Amino acid sequence: MKKITFAFGIYTLMLGLLVGAIAALFIGLVHFSTEFLWTFIPEQFNSPWFYPLCMGLIGGLFVGLLQLKFTGYPRSMHENMAELKRTGRIEYKDRLFKTIVSAWIILSFGASVGPEAALIGIVGSTSTWIIDHLKLSLKHKEELISLSIGAIISSIFLSPFSGLAEEIDDSTEAKKIPKQSKLLLSILISFSALASFLWLKSFMKIPESIFSIRLPDAGWSWWFVVLFIPMIILGWLFSIYFDQLQVYIAKALSFIKNKMVLALLGGLSIGIFGIISYYLLFSGEHQLIEVTKSVQEFSITALLIIALLKPLLVAICLATGWKGGAIFPAIFSSSVMGYLVTVWLEGPTGFLITIFVAASCTKIVGKPVLTASILLFVFPLQFFPFILLTAFIVNKNWWASFKQLSQHN
Template identity: 60%
Template sequence: MKKVAIVLGGYTLLLSVVIGVVAALFLAAVHFSTDFVWEQLPESLNQPNFYPLMVGLIGALLVGLMQTRWGAFPYTMHENMAEFRDTGRIEYKNRLWKTIVAAWIILSFGASVGPEAALIGIVGAMITWLVEHLRINLASREELVNLGIGAMMSVVFLAPFNGIVQDVEHKNPVERKLPGWLRYSLSIVASFCALAAFVIVKQLLPLPESIFAIRLSDQAIWNLQNLIFVVPAMICGVAFAFYFNGLQSLVEKVLHFVRNKWLLALIGGLSIGLLGMISSYFLFSGEHQLIEMSSEVVKYSWPFLLLLALLKPLLAAICVNTGWKGGLIFPAIFASSVMGYVFTWPLNGHIGFLLTIFVAASCSRIVGSPLLTSSILLFVFPLQFFPFILFTSLIVNPKRVRELLHKEAKS
């Protein structure tokens, strides 16, 4: 076992560095193209009001072309993980480059989705290719692919404990033959090494240093008035999660009757363009706009914030179901944060604490994983709020907590 641990540890270090570098380069490519399409180009055209609609229509042509020629690229996170559960690998032959190009175009043209789904497909395929060319047994290959996916999630959300959380909270996609201490140790190594490589490469590129955080005031949280509103904040957060998830199901059912991929892509492009003309906050995943929104929220009216919180999930649902595919975790965090501001608006204070409770309750129900949600939100909100994030995520997911306790009891 010691020899196995050393060998797997060496391979894990190598793969983690590759993961961090690939993630940084892909996000850099998206950043540069997004900056050109949405900042430099409209500035040279004197900022025409219809510009978002024009970009949405051009993007629709590209997405329609990809969907008809290549198929449904990029695959969603659930599709990638389902493939991994069934086969212990993610296919790369004649698929990796299509995933990269499709995801790059969709993200660059303003789709209201996140990069995590595409990156799971990209990194999972690359790791599968690498480990299949290493002289190790099949079980070790599957373990390495699983470690790589966990490390990728840690990099995307800047959450170093995501790998361990996924191992604890979810059913293992492959039969585990390694002891728990070794899996957890390798997971920590993979996550931190991938994050280190990601940060180093980012420093070498002209990219924003920190794009995923919420600016909150340093108000005291231990007082009676704060605690009185905790339960209402949880209830409203869960209600918004029902709205978010319900929209996903509703839009999927409505668009299920549209079979033409060109028409679907056009619906997505028109939706992006029209809402983009109202506000740039409707565009993209919301990851880059969290700092700006949280620091300038007082500049916006309550009706505008309510409209943004209600329509952002709608656009995300339209994108995912019209071929503009991507992740929904970033849009969920952004929309929940905006609706959290709407909820705390009339309370005249205590915004930071109650907003944290609202977002934790909402996102943990949307994602369906209380521990994963908590690990993601760990560095989104101030660190002193983490106990409340974890407590809220567990409280609003009693069924999932019972499943976790049952799983631990069986093991």
């Protein structure tokens, strides 16, 4: 069996540390600019009710100018992954600066999207530039770039196994080195990336993440057995709502060809939605912590508005040039809706909410094993087997990934 060299292992470790540092620095940049724009400045003016509208329109002007200057940036997660699979790299020439600036503006001005798409582009481009200067064979260079993408996913979602999950989901990817070596390298780069990411985040005092290991008393009930399949169906239906909104909004706005008009329309929408509820803005990661801590203080109407309008704003943002990831918003809106469909039940409902979110997010993300590895660090650990089972039920192609992966042994 072909073995990896010690030097290649060191390259992998160092790349992981760099990936985590890049992710933390970018997240920190967005956090501090967001705090300045959405907390410090409005406090100086007693937080006027129309402030979100002002920020949305100002952001729309910036996004419009960026779209005119840098057409198509930041690129989506699917575009970056498609390039990686097609060419074995993510190009950095005349691209890295555009990605950083565009994503920073979009995320700072309240877009209802996540940072994962931008970070994959930033890390992929940076990794490609570094690896191009290493004395490695072409196949090992491509392997390192692929590993760096898995590491950034692990860092963003604080899930050290997401890189491996991405490999399992992607059953068509050619295996350039033995599976055992790939397993070892994926673990090495993911944990090293997580270490530098978490250290830098704590150093910069960035607020806690929703992702962590939890082992609470689950409060099992016979209701769980009866409602297991209905919750999967309801979660799947919500994912249809989430996905189809993006299709219909994109078609509805397709007649607008002027990028500045589109960007301003997106900014206007962000402003209006922000006036309706602060929880409709941003990716939803930190808002989910706030909502779960005080969910009983919200009215059913308020939660329903959040659950239904969040996907709508995501669709508007994506269709108007405010591009980003949909994983964080999907987890947030699915969790709120999952609570709403179980609120009529007495006793603990965490298990049923977990199943609802797993079904919804598996369909939205389209990668069942990756989704399960992320939700492992959102919901109680003892629910994880049922998250995997739900992912299997929602996406029948899930098992084919394992079968094809085993054939490479």
